[in-house]
Amino acid sequence: MQRAGVRPYAARRRSGTSIMIRDQIRQAVIDAVAAAQAAGDLPEMDIPQVEIQRPNQPEHGDYSSNVALLAASAVRKSTGGKVNPRQIAQSIVDHLAPNDSSGNGRADAIGSVELAGPGFINIRLGERWLQDQVPAILAAGADFGAIDKGEGERWQVEYVSANPTGPLHYGGGRNAVLGDTLANLLDAAGYEVQREFYVNDSGTQFQLFIESLYACYVQRCQQESEAAGPSAEVPEDGYHGAYLHDYAGIVWEREGDRYLKMERDAAVASMRDIGREIVLHDLEDELQELGVSFDRWFSERSLYDEGLVDTLLKQLAADGEVIERDGAHWFVASKYPGNEKDEVVIRSSGAPTYFASDIAYHYDKFVRRKFDRVINVWAVDHQGHVPRMGAVMRALDVDPERLVILLYNLVKLIRDGSEVKMSKRSGDLLTVREVVEEVGPDAVRFMLLTTSPERSVDFDMSLAVQRKNENRVYYVQYGHARICSLLQKAAQNGYEIPEAMPGDAADALSLLTHPAELTLIRKMLEMEEQIELAVERLSPHNLTYFAEDLTKAFSAFYENCQVLHSDVPPELARARLLLSLAARTALSRVLRLMGMTTPETM
RNA sequence: GCGCCAGUAGCUCAGUGGAUUAGAGCGUCGCCCUGCGGAGGCGAAGGUCGCAGGUUCGAGUCCUGCCUGGCGCGCCA
The missing domain is CATH 3.30.1360.70 (Arginyl tRNA synthetase N-terminal domain)
Structure with missing residues (x-):
């Protein structure tokens, strides 16, 4: 008899997790x-x-x-x-x-x-069994819903990885939210997760950024000292955002006019480190406002500095994976399925392409750092890059299954019924920071999470700030605040709200027989399955729907089952308070998985 | 031209690798406040799941073709 699909469970089970x-x-x-x-x-x-x-x-x-x-x-x-x-x-x-x-x-x-x-x-x-789950939920506490699907495997989620050339454009917000929530989910599912931001501090875009910064810096110096100096224009194809003047101001405050005394090229070269530091600090700060953080900021340039790109390309050339043609060096992607063309790694000018360091980067991830799996979160306009990476994996003799690309579609911002792209304040593309300031981090996270990644999302900012039922963020957070309010009131009325489950509550819990009570327990018990599902399908958006269902189940209980009322027997009130406490545990868990706050009042 | 993704209720979207009567929110229309936050609850109406074939006892889900929209096909990243 076949028993396929029934995996034996690993012996090293994390404490607190049980079989679903x-x-x-x-x-x-x-x-x-x-x-x-x-x-x-x-x-x-x-x-x-x-x-x-x-x-x-x-x-x-x-x-x-x-x-x-x-x-x-x-x-x-x-x-x-x-x-x-x-x-x-x-x-x-x-x-x-x-x-x-x-x-x-x-x-x-x-x-x-x-x-x-x-x-x-x-x-x-069974009803009795359902009642017994209330203490189980309370005992699990903040870890409620944790499963051991990952069995300690080491996974990496690489997300955002925007060019370090300025603040994050609003579209990058979806990347940040998806990657961060996915990492939260993987953590809850028993994986050892590393969150990484790949810093493209080596290519032409970064060079243009530094040149633009230099130009603004020179202007700033001249403004401060009114001294004549080299004329400095931001390159035509450089960065013209207003924020560059802020960055230049930081350079001036910290370093004075010392770069002004150097030759232009030397100055630009020596400004790379401080420019990098300033822009990364700004990005980190901006992402922090969204509740997103990273374990590691990985430098692309370091791959060149240590010579890994060189070494690897030579090795691939020896293996016949990289060939010379028309004066350039090509990675022979076409020999692998899904690829029709080859890819340039070294231009005929001698300059490496972004793809060259990407090969080295993934070598580092899989061969050196030995991640069991890596998830890269990319916008759909990078879709053409996916089959190439598959070819790279094969060329590096790494199982392609270990690299998963999560593609997400674009974000359209809506305000007052029409699309917005530009910031009125700066004249540049709207940044994540500005969107967060306008609608708040919780609304941004929830709204960007409601739609499945492969679909484009219309983010109605006007709606997100409204305090009415149409706004789903408020429905969920209101639910949480209402539970807190109930528990607080109970404490004021002299009910004992146990931090942990009292040992003698089993009898009281058997009083939880109302359909609304049992439905609420059932709904909470979906947590593990929801986490597993979201991980298996890389679909963090499932959480938003689960959060709504959970809130709805609590609201129905709240409406139908009075807790603090003279007609309610003390034992029943106690049981219902425990149930409410469990509901707060569950709802708060979902909100935290989504990276949202858990407001006690609103 | 080729490739990838999407097309489900008036609107915005779910739909757990085929299964019992296709779901939710908003909107619309009804009920429910001498009770813990009404930013709530209960209920109703509303769908030929883009179109046409096919596989199957059974298809929103799998296969083929087509239509519409988005994106991608560079010695850019």
């Missing part, structure tokens, strides 16, 4: 199939991979499995014989022992099992 309830149920079904076959109720047959789904209709239970349908189909195909899927399902149901009291903890979760439709097995969680 869905996987426990899957195992129970697998066991039931085996038991049915052992008992002779189910003929020997190829049982396909057992999948457990969440039905759309609540009437179909909390979980369901279509094994019987798949098995019947497999038998029909292999033998041509007819099998009734309902009969197969019935045999499995008979061995699914919902009330097994053997104490293995698995069957406890299953409240009831039923056969439905053409052969579905619908499974409901």
Whole structure:
């Protein structure tokens, strides 16, 4: 019998994580199939991979499995014989022992099992078990929902990596939010995550930036001393943003006019370090305002300085991966699938392309630093680069599967019903900083996260600042604030709000039988699956929908189940307070995964 | 021309690698305040899932072709 898809769990399980309830149920079904076959109720047959789904209709239970349908189909195909899927399902149901009291903890979760439709097995969680999850959630606390999918694998997320030539354009905000949230998710899923920003401090763009900075610096010096000096114009194709004058001002304040005394080229060369420092500090600061930070800022130039680019290109040439043609050096991408053209790594002028250092960079990531997997977050306009990187991986003899590119579509900013691109204040492209200042970091993060990455997003800034129901950010944060308010009021009224679960609360929890209470518990228990799903599909946007569902479940409970009222017996009030505390734990976890704050009042 | 992505309710979008009656929010129309934050709750109406074929017992989901929109095809990054 096949048991594909059932992975053995690693021995090194992180404390606090347990086997996901869905996987426990899957195992129970697998066991039931085996038991049915052992008992002779189910003929020997190829049982396909057992999948457990969440039905759309609540009437179909909390979980369901279509094994019987798949098995019947497999038998029909292999033998041509007819099998009734309902009969197969019935045999499995008979061995699914919902009330097994053997104490293995698995069957406890299953409240009831039923056969439905053409052969579905619908499974409901038990009420008692659901009530017991409240203390489990409280015990997990800030780690609630953590799973051990990663088993400690080392993954890197490289994101933003914007040219270090000035503030981040608003489009880069989506990159920052996606990468940062994905890293949060990976961390929650048991991966060891490193967040990296690749600093392109070596190419022509950076050179133009420094030349532009130099020109502004010269202007500043002349302004300060009214002394005649070299005329300085920002290069035609350089950077003309107003911020360069701010940067130049910092250089002047720190270094005075010492660069003015050098030859232009020498001055530009020696300004590279301070220019880099200033712009990176600015970028770091700007990203911080969005709640985004990095473990490492990796310098492209360092790859040249240590000679890795050179070494690698020579080695690739020796392997026939890089050839000379028309005076230039080409990486022979065309020999790998998905690539039709070769790529220049050294121009006929002798200058390396960005692609040359990219090869070295990925060599460093995989061969030297040995990340199990690397996720690069790129805007769609870099899509043409994806197959090339696959070719690079093969040429470096690294499994291409280890490099994952997350492409995201562009952001369109809307204000008062029409698209905006430029800042009225500076005249340049709107920056992330300005958008954050206008609508707040939480709204930016949530809004940029609601749409799946491959779709373009219209970000309505006017809506994001409005305090009405149309604004989904407020709905969620309001929900959190309301829980906090309730708990606070309870404390004022003399209710004891335990930080941890009191040992004698088990009886009180059995009073949680209202549908709204049980629905809320069920919803919270989706956390692990949501985290797993978002990681598997690289879809952080799922979190926004889960946050809304969670808030909705709490609101329904809040409306239907009074907590602090003289009619409510103290034991029930206590149980409902514990449930509310668990709800705050869950909602706060989702908000933090999205990088948002958890306001106690609004 | 070739390639990638998208097309689901009036609007903005989900939809868990095929499965039980396609979901949510907003908007619209009804209810619910002598109760913990009404920035709320409950309910209704609203969809030939771009079009046409195909595979399958079963397709929004897989395959083929087409239509529309976005992006990409450089000795730029």
